[in-house]
Amino acid sequence: MKPAPWPVDHPEEGRLLHIEPHGRRFSDARVADLPSLLRDGDLLVVNDAATFPASLLGRTAAGERIELRLLAREQDGTWTAVLFGAGDWRKRTEDRPLPPVLPVGSRFTVVGLPVQIVEVLPPSPRLVRVAFDEDGAALWSALYQGGRPVQYAHTVAPLSLWHVQTGYGARPWATEAPSAGLPLTWNLLLALRRRGVRLASLTHAAGLSSTGDAVLDAALPRPERSDIPASTVAQVEATRAAGGRIVAVGTTVVRALEGRAEMNGGQLVAGEAVTDLLLGPGFVPRVVHGLLTGMHEPGSSHHALLQAFAPSPLLKEATAHAEARGYLGHEFGDSCLVLDA
């Protein structure tokens, strides 16, 4: 599927492929049609993680140019990250030179910040845990000053932080935009409210989607942290009890909710926790009824996740249809709603 090269000015006009799993059919709609596709009593759950500039250019102690892309902040304050060789987003990740191998204890500098490798993680010497010397306001200010939003070679110009925020983000936990929510304007969200669709949020630390290294990509997504407010747990329970549907905005919300339920015997428990749940064919969702997401290619981990909601042949047929109709993929592309009518 052709990738969308740049954020659009009027995302509500974007296309929406509506897949009805039980009806075994799909149809073409627009993002602006969402209020007519959801029902009074449904609950839309969004990931309110803001996107921070997680692409950090730097040099090793020997002076070699590298890029460090942060994946996640760990509970002890260290960060999981992926090393790239020289260059930046303009070069396809799979064509980037490999970074030098940096063993545990190596010190280097990114965006002016001294940092040290504290662990090299399987399955690749490029997947590391690092500790910055700075913390708190000094660390965050420097990351925001020198970092850039993670972006890929299908985009056409440097992205600003303004391009990668949803309309409702707060804490900077996401290293890549929780992009399913990018088309949701407040015009649309308030229209959904008037329709009787309620809105709830959680914060899920969405990590990198791709590194260009097949071995590493197979290890994604890594375990990810989420914070589910008690009010969201209450809204989910009330919605389900009243026969309403839980509609996740993005695969990160599915992972947060289903992962949390899986850890607690099917119960959604509020608070912060890490999930390593991987969704795919055969997984039976216990919390979520459907999801709004981007257009995902067969073979991607996002596409595998969709198979927990709709049968693979239907997804393949729908994706082929979307491709033929010129739907655009990736973070600024068109949308897909997997939900029964």
Add this chain to the structure above:
Amino acid sequence: MKLTGRAVLVTGASRGLGRALMAHFARRGARVVGVARHAPEMEAAAEALRAEGLEAHGVAYDVGDKESIYRLVGVATSLVGPLDVLVHNASILGPTPLPLLLDTACEDFQHVLEVNVVGPFRLTKAVVGNMVVRGSGLVLNISSDAALSAYPRWGSYSVSKGALEHLGRLWAAELEGTGVRFLNIDPGEMDTRMHSDAMPEADRSTLARPEGVAARIVAMVERRSESLPSGSRLEAASLEAA
């Protein structure tokens, strides 16, 4: 609104009313972040509060700069969590002595609007979406009586404050019923550096102290902000003493 544990962001917090507001919010148990252009002054203000055992952070950004907006919101929310209260206090007069409109450079007029109106618009836009999702939040616009009265020579500042207040009313109208509230506050004449820049010959003994004004504003937030109509205009002088 109970302030214990609430996340509060105050712009223009290195001195004057902004610094006093940050201090009063912190002393009422809020987790505060102050923003100002000058890092050492801002850091000193935050450090003084930390020395009292309070949670306060200082960050250096220019609210008139578009690229600073998500940086400052990102740093602030990473430090204190999703914001519950946003205080637009930062503002500039433009060149002093205050010129007549006929003598005001177009660029100076534009710059005042950029800092005093466009900055708060951008910052509000970056912050209140999350407040709406969570169903609560408060935005305070620190204004001036120059928003209402046409005092000669106060041109660009006066226009910016009038626009800021109208922006507050518009936000309130568009987000009515969401739980996010907007209040415009006229703090009155205070003994601040801005006041002495504007009116160097004023008798300082007749001016209110920013600490007292901040105490009244923070007390109002605690006691009445949820019962006042969103979009209201309040005068600090007529607020109950703290």
